């Protein structure tokens with residue numbers, strides 16, 4: 661991924677974070693996925709009064725990408741206060757669309773410091789259904 665594209669992905673995650681619906685936790689999360697044809701698609705966390713129904717930003721972004729016809733994700737940027745990394749469920753969900761994708765952790769308070777990891781590092785021994 662080139663530096664300009666990486667920056668676009670980070671900027672998209674930071675921008676969409678402002679749309680997060682998180683009235684309960686107040687923890688705003690923005691996610692942006694980069695598909696194999698270079699499209700960037702975003703998502704935020706969406707909470708619910710029935711707390712367990714909350715959807716994480718990463719899954720919203722990945723699901724939106726799939727709904728738009730994409731099947732392969734090359735990278736994901738996640739923007740939070742503190743630069744949190746994706747939860748376990750999101751790691752597995754993302755693995756469906758690219759087990760080795762880059763994961764860019766963005767601290768919204770220090771957006772110039774980006775931590776880049778691979779999903780394989782974050783989730784070794786991923787589950788894939790073999791037919």
Ligand code: THU
Nearest residue numbers: 685687689705716717746747750
């Ligand atoms: N959250 C995400 O959006 N992504 C994660 O990977 C972990 C947590 C959201 C869910 C909830 O709205 C808030 O962060 C606090 O858990």
